[in-house]
Amino acid sequence: MRTVRIDKQDFIDRVTNNRDNHRSVFETALHGYRKHMIHELERRLRAVRRGRAVDQYLRLPEPEDHTDDYDRVLTMAKMSVDEVIELSADDFGMYVMDQWHWKQMFTETTALYR
Secondary structure, three states, rough: OEEEEEEHHHHHHHHHHHHHHHHHHHHHHHHHHHHHHHHHHHHHHHHHHOOOOOOOOOOOOOOOHHHHHHHHHHHHHHHOOEEEOEEEHHHHHHHOOOOOOOHHHHHHHOOOOE
């Protein structure tokens, strides 16, 4: 199967749910990232004040927010005059199954801060 036709409202509901889940995971990870970053900066500041050598490079990957990817496709769907949306297999994977090209890196990064 190369394409699929799905009900517009079902599509919007699914992508909205995926978007909300993404945003929730991102916000949790961002909070954890900031907490880790502050802790690490404070630790290094204490070391500098004690005259110790400090690694000047921080290696904490920052969570990336991809909410705009969801918002773009949601706006397109909402503005469509068609009541049926036709998607390629790749588009279906991204929008409906939430399998984006950036998903693995996003999952790995956000897992660090839960």
